Amino acid sequence: MSDARALRGPQKAAVLMLALGEENSARLFARMHEDEIRDLSAAMAQLGTISASVVEAVCEEFSTHLGKAGHLIGSFESTERLLLKTLPRERVAQIMEEIRGPAGRTMWEKLGNVNETVLANYLKNEYPQTVAVVLTKVKPDHAARVLSILPDGFAMEVVMRMLRMENVQKEALEGVERTLKAEFMSNLARSTRRDAHEMMAEIFNGLDRQAESRILAALEERNLEAAERIRSLMFTFEDLRRLDPAGLQVLLRSVEKERLTLGLKGAAEDMRELFYRNMTERAGKLLREDIAALGPVRLKDVDEAQAAIVATAKDLAAQGQIQLSEGKDDMLVE
Structure with a gap:
């Protein structure tokens, strides 16, 4: 490869990873998702011989873009806009749901990490059959805690449907899953975003006292209110x-x-x-x-x-x- 302009995004990333060397690349790989590692590894394996001028051009392009960035603000919205430029909307929606929602790869794993009171308050407004499907898909101990919070009469209706339940048709299960994603998980994600000051307070708690004092002092000069808020939460x-x-x-x-x-x-x-x-x-x-x-x-x-x-x-x-x-x-x- 002798023309950097012919390289696509994954190929440019592969060139950068190879240029960084094994030790630095390993640290970056450790922070990537399995899908990203697979895609980037495939691009690296298929690069072939790359001329020194191409490597230099890719590194220069990267440093130029980085230098132009200036003041950066990372947010859910900016991340989503960036992803939409390169990925299908459905895939972006899935990634953002994983970022915003409770931990877990599948919908049912995510539900298992939702506080039982929050989940019960949502499910009590659903049809007993729907609730029965949900409770059969989460872990028994979590289902038990949710069931104990539901109103007695409603809980009994759910129990009776669970007892009579046979294999749920795939289409019905997918319908419940879509409803939960669209209505419950998306609303939960918006309502449970962490306060940035609380997150920074936890990070500052992990700093040694010299770094903490230095960074907080610098922050006080830039934003006294934010520094005081973080200090109060530490x-x-x-x-x-x-x-x-x-x-x-x-x-x-x-x-x-x-x-x-x-x-x-x-x-x-x-x-x-x-x-x-x-x-x-x-x-x-x-x-x-x-x-x-x-x-x-x-x-x-x-x-x-x-x-x-x-x-x-x-x-x-x-x-x-x-x-x-x-x-x-x-x-x-x-």
């Missing part, structure tokens, strides 16, 4: 002050001793005292000695230990074992 190691004594003691029992020691090594003295006060006198004394014996430690290691302790606290809260307050108004004063 849950950090310092926010463990909000735990009541009982919750803090549950956390102490759940965290590995070595991780607690390292995490508190980099904490403020009043934060350490908070933990000491919720331990026995002997355990607190031993922890003080362990911290003192550590000597100098890397800030990165401290950040990782504190992040792990926060993650444990969040897990315990999700299990209902401790209560994480939602903001400063809920903090306890001793």
Whole structure:
């Protein structure tokens, strides 16, 4: 191949992947969908010999387009518009549904990931026969939770139809699936889009403190309101002050001793005292000695230990074992 203008999109992508080398290409492949990997691999395998001038032209075209991009805003709408330029409308609709809707490749897998209360509130307005079909297609434990939320009389109608149900005709099943896609899943996707600030708060929680401070400071200069919103949604190691004594003691029992020691090594003295006060006198004394014996430690290691302790606290809260307050108004004063 000696003319870059003759290359189609997949072929240009294949040239770029080969030019990047095995290590960089592998990292990109790891972020792709199976269909994308298959299409791109096929294009790479069929390229043949590519002249150096073509490789250079493709790389230059890529860098030129990237340089022209300027300020970018990624959204569902911009993604859909881009896909519609290269893919059939039906395929785009399928891809966008997978992006927006609950996790799962098939409609029935997606329904299995929908909150049972949300699903029951939708199904209670459908025909009992339709609900019976749906509940036979999701996992039994999920079907049981949905059934328990439906009104008693309606639930019994559904149960009777499930008992009498034989093999559902393919056309009828496809009809139910189309209705669910068009009415329920599309509305659910629009109503459950994540708040961008909440998503960024989770990302910022995963940063080390130097990167967090640097990026938040830069964001404050560009958009103070957004920075403050993200900061208010973040849950950090310092926010463990909000735990009541009982919750803090549950956390102490759940965290590995070595991780607690390292995490508190980099904490403020009043934060350490908070933990000491919720331990026995002997355990607190031993922890003080362990911290003192550590000597100098890397800030990165401290950040990782504190992040792990926060993650444990969040897990315990999700299990209902401790209560994480939602903001400063809920903090306890001793």
